[in-house]
């Protein structure tokens with residue numbers, strides 16, 4: 001029987017894998033924070049467009065969890081760990097603190113859009129920095145940027161005046 005040597009990671013250059021972790025790690029952090037605060041917004045939105053905003057926020061939360069999973073698994077596939085423990089996410093996220101308690105939909109939407117925008121800064125940095133380092137990982141960041149921008153549009157459309 002042929003013995004299969006178990007190697008936990010691909011043959012990728014260690015400098016490449018550490019660079020991918022350096023730039024996709026913060027993406028995982030921000031998306032995880034967005035998913036938690038998105039639920040907070042989902043529970044506390046009040047006022048005009050309640051039903052639509054309440055339901056859309058759940059879709060955005062699901063997307064954020066999915067994108068975090070995609071980014072995290074790209075790093076893990078290359079053999080490095082991710083630190084998405086809640087204390088780490090809380091300490092390192094670039095998203096801003098949400099207001100506690102019930103809020104009118106315009107205010108909730110503004111805060112979630114701010115969280116999306118902060119996450120997009122992190123994602124776009126990953127897109128730029130991973131271009132030469134690892135185009136496969138850059139593709140992950142590009143996919144996330146495209147999807148986040150669409151979610152931002154859906155949310156913004158509820159408060160846009162034209």
Ligand SMILES: [Fe+2]
Nearest residue numbers: 042043054058
């Ligand atoms: Fe719910």
